[in-house]
Amino acid sequence: MGDNYEKVKTFYFSLWPGLTEENWASFEKKLIIKPYKKGDCILKPGEVCNTVSFINYGLIRSYYLVDGRETTVNFFVEDSCYSNYQSFLSRTPSLMYTDVLEDTEVVDIDYDGLQYVYDNIPDSERVGRLVAEQLYIILSNRTASLLLETPEQRYLKILQEKPDLVRRVPQYMVASYLGVTPEALSRIRARISKRVPDVPA
Amino acid sequence: MGDNYEKVKTFYFSLWPGLTEENWASFEKKLIIKPYKKGDCILKPGEVCNTVSFINYGLIRSYYLVDGRETTVNFFVEDSCYSNYQSFLSRTPSLMYTDVLEDTEVVDIDYDGLQYVYDNIPDSERVGRLVAEQLYIILSNRTASLLLETPEQRYLKILQEKPDLVRRVPQYMVASYLGVTPEALSRIRARISKRVPDVPA
DNA sequence: TTCATTTATTGATTCAGGTCAATGGATTCT
DNA sequence: AGAATCCATTGACCTGAATCAATAAATGAA
Numbered sequence: 001m002g003d004n005y006e007k008v009k010t011f012y013f014s015l016w017p018g019l020t021e022e023n024w025a026s027f028e029k030k031l032i033i034k035p036y037k038k039g040d041c042i043l044k045p046g047e048v049c050n051t052v053s054f055i056n057y058g059l060i061r062s063y064y065l066v067d068g069r070e071t072t073v074n075f076f077v078e079d080s081c082y083s084n085y086q087s088f089l090s091r092t093p094s095l096m097y098t099d100v101l102e103d104t105e106v107v108d109i110d111y112d113g114l115q116y117v118y119d120n121i122p123d124s125e126r127v128g129r130l131v132a133e134q135l136y137i138i139l140s141n142r143t144a145s146l147l148l149e150t151p152e153q154r155y156l157k158i159l160q161e162k163p164d165l166v167r168r169v170p171q172y173m174v175a176s177y178l179g180v181t182p183e184a185l186s187r188i189r190a191r192i193s194k195r196v197p198d199v200p201a
Numbered sequence: 202m203g204d205n206y207e208k209v210k211t212f213y214f215s216l217w218p219g220l221t222e223e224n225w226a227s228f229e230k231k232l233i234i235k236p237y238k239k240g241d242c243i244l245k246p247g248e249v250c251n252t253v254s255f256i257n258y259g260l261i262r263s264y265y266l267v268d269g270r271e272t273t274v275n276f277f278v279e280d281s282c283y284s285n286y287q288s289f290l291s292r293t294p295s296l297m298y299t300d301v302l303e304d305t306e307v308v309d310i311d312y313d314g315l316q317y318v319y320d321n322i323p324d325s326e327r328v329g330r331l332v333a334e335q336l337y338i339i340l341s342n343r344t345a346s347l348l349l350e351t352p353e354q355r356y357l358k359i360l361q362e363k364p365d366l367v368r369r370v371p372q373y374m375v376a377s378y379l380g381v382t383p384e385a386l387s388r389i390r391a392r393i394s395k396r397v398p399d400v401p402a
Numbered sequence: 403t404t405c406a407t408t409t410a411t412t413g414a415t416t417c418a419g420g421t422c423a424a425t426g427g428a429t430t431c432t
Numbered sequence: 433a434g435a436a437t438c439c440a441t442t443g444a445c446c447t448g449a450a451t452c453a454a455t456a457a458a459t460g461a462a
Contacts, residue, residue: 064349071348086341089334095345118327125326126319132333133290139340140287144296146347147272147380148265151419171440179348184419186441352449372410385449387411 004033007079008054008107016127023121030113036100043098048091049084051108058104059168063176064096072177075101075165082106085135101169151180152188205234208280209255209308217328224322231314237301244299249292250285252309259305260369264377265297273378276302276366283307286336302370352381353389 005028012027013019019027034053036042042060043049060076062084073096076082087094088111109117117124145154155178159166166174175185206229213228214220220228237243237259244250246266261277263285274297277283288295289312310318318325346355356379360367367375376386 064345066349073345073348085334086338090338125330129326129330129333132330132337133286136333136337136340137287137291139337139344143340143344143347144265144274146344147274148267170438180418181420182440183421183442187419190441371408382450383410384412384451388449391411 004056004105004107005031007056011054011079012127015130016123018123027117027121030109030117032108032110034106034108036104036106038100038103040100040104041097042100043084043087043094043096045095045097046093047087049087049094049098051110052081052083052085052088052114053106053108054081055079056105056107058106059101060098060104061101061169061173062096062098063173070173070176071179072173075169075173075177077165081131101173146179151178151184152191154178155185155188156192205257205306205308206232208257212255212280216331217324219324228318228322231310231317233309233311235307235309237305237307239301239304241301242298243301244285244288244295244297246296246298247294248288250288250295250299252311253282253284253286253289253315254307254309255282256280257306257308259307260302261299261305262302262370262374263297263299264374271374271377272380273374276370276374276378278366282332302374347380352379352385353392355379356386356389357393 008031009024009028012024033056036058043062045065055076055078057078059078060082062073062076064071064073082098084094084096084098086092091111114128118128145157149157155174158174158178171185172182175182178185180188209232210225210229213225234257235254243261244263256277256279258279260279261283263274263277265272265274283299285295285297285299287293292312315329319329346358350358356375359375359379372386373383376383379386381389
């Protein structure tokens with residue numbers, strides 16, 4: 001189904017200014033469409049992540065599970081990329097789970113495929129570097145938020161910046177992304193609506 | 202003083218397997234030695250970080266200052282690299298301060314120098330990518346620590362992993378790196394030495 | 403060495419979040 | 433539809449960190 005490659009093609013052309021149709025064709029040969037069902041587990045602790053996935057549609061979550069307690073590291077939505085980047089890059093076992101929260105379709109490139117691209121397609125190293133740099137910047141914002149902001153501030157921010165995500169995800173997962181228990185987030189919400197009675201629900 | 206380039210040369214050769222003496226020579230032309238005195242401020246909020254620095258000797262700290270409250274993002278010691286990577290990469294103003302905690306000597310490459318290297322020295326893009334990926338991995342460990350561990354666990358870990366750093370840095374800076382107040386760290390220490398009387402100081 | 407400043411400790415109090423437990427409302431499955 | 437599971441809320445209690453304040457210890461400068 002060539003259709004499934006439309007979005008990923010647009011995506012890579014947008015972050016790769018000099019990409020030619022010819023090079024894209026050889027890139028595309030390395031890509032594999034993969035569908036998942038809600039509830040599927042993509043990656044478990046101990047497994048090495050072997051792909052970088054562009055998400056055609058759907059919703060994915062990575063989380064630690066320590067002492068029976070889930071801590072969400074990240075959510076990944078359609079039109080962006082998912083990988084357990086740390087495991088993928090270092091070729092070491094993942095420490096976290098990755099689950100599918102909604103029916104999802106991804107376009108994978110596996111590790112060897114990517115190395116082939118790096119070795120054979122001009123400028124791909126630069127794109128790889130720029131992607132790594134972008135991910136670093138995003139991650140450093142998350143770190144700053146954990147260091148500087150209270151859970152309540154983080155909740156207000158995600159409400160404002162990703163309201164759609166908050167709607168699509170169970171509240172206890174949002175809580176674990178903010179670094180608090182479900183009960184705590186419930187009380188944070190109660191506190192907020194007491195302070196701002198104009199936005200009740 | 203060619204001497205000052207010895208360590209940085211060893212450093213770059215170690216992370217750049219195929220580096221030739223010839224390419225190193227053209228790389229080295231872009232490097233600039235810069236000395237700092239204890240207490241110097243390298244970068245202030247609003248300024249764009251324009252260098253990546255290899256640290257010959259010394260100690261550097263990056264921190265946010267919000268409501269008169271310092272939060273240490275990172276310490277940088279000799280034989281490693283310092284940059285405000287986010288500002289450097291995105292060419293946007295820094296949000297944090299960077300101060301020199303001990304007399305320090307760095308070997309700088311500036312933004313244009315690095316772009317020259319990327320454009321003219323073979324395989325340098327790959328090294329840039331690998332460096333960005335390494336920094337990502339390190340940062341993701343810090344994020345996991347902030348999400349999963351208590352301040353006390355983080356303190357015990359830094360004591361074990363970087364005892365030298367803890368000795369060289371005032372305790373209130375360690376506290377702000379752990380994400381707590383100086384008083385809280387003092388109490389954490391008191392708690393620990395009460396529990397483990399064999400390691401009093 | 404002495405004085406001034408910075409840094410670390412300790413106490414008292416307040417508060418946000420954790421934990422345990424119970425309830426009621428939603429979803430999902432059959 | 434009915435049953436079972438999952439999820440969100442609330443209450444009671446506890447703990448660890450923040451805050452404010454005072455003091456002691458360490459560092460640095462004259």
